[in-house]
Amino acid sequence: MKGVHGMNSMELLRELARSDKIAFKKHALLRMHQRGISAEEIKEALMEGEVIEEYPEDKPLPSFLVLGYAGERPLHVVVALDLEERMIWVITAYEPSIEMWEEGFRRRVKR
Numbered sequence: 574m575k576g577v578h579g580m581n582s583m584e585l586l587r588e589l590a591r592s593d594k595i596a597f598k599k600h601a602l603l604r605m606h607q608r609g610i611s612a613e614e615i616k617e618a619l620m621e622g623e624v625i626e627e628y629p630e631d632k633p634l635p636s637f638l639v640l641g642y643a644g645e646r647p648l649h650v651v652v653a654l655d656l657e658e659r660m661i662w663v664i665t666a667y668e669p670s671i672e673m674w675e676e677g678f679r680r681r682v683k684r
Contacts, residue, residue: 582637582654583624589654589661590619601663610666614643618650619661625649625679636664640678647678 589595595616597605605611618641626638634653641648651664669678 582627583622583639586622586624586637586639586652586654586661587620589659590616594659595619595661595663597663598665601665604665604667608667610643610648610668614646614648615650615663615666617641617643618648618666619652622648622650623679634662640669649678 593616595612597612597615605615619639620641622639622641624637625640628636628638631653634655636651636653639650639652641650647669648666649669650666653662653664655662673682674680675682
């Protein structure tokens with residue numbers, strides 16, 4: 574999916590993360606606290622990550638599942654991208670489990 578100025582979504586997410594244009598929904602902060610994930614780890618994951626799923630029809634904003642790493646720790650970060658405000662909204666974040674994700678954490682396990 575192309576973002577603004579011809580950038581792809583991940584390039585735009587990286588640029589916004591680098592510029593600290595990251596906001597956290599209340600749910601995300603609660604889950605991050607429960608899971609021991611810091612805002613710095615989220616930023617690191619977004620700056621180095623890759624979009625593995627896109628949800629362009631999500632309302633009110635299109636959202637994405639990003640796989641990134643904070644050091645050696647894999648993280649899945651669900652974000653909504655507000656192109657008008659040029660802001661990333663973190664919806665939730667978690668450490669993917671091998672029971673639900675194939676090796677590499679890019680594809681869901683087929684049931």
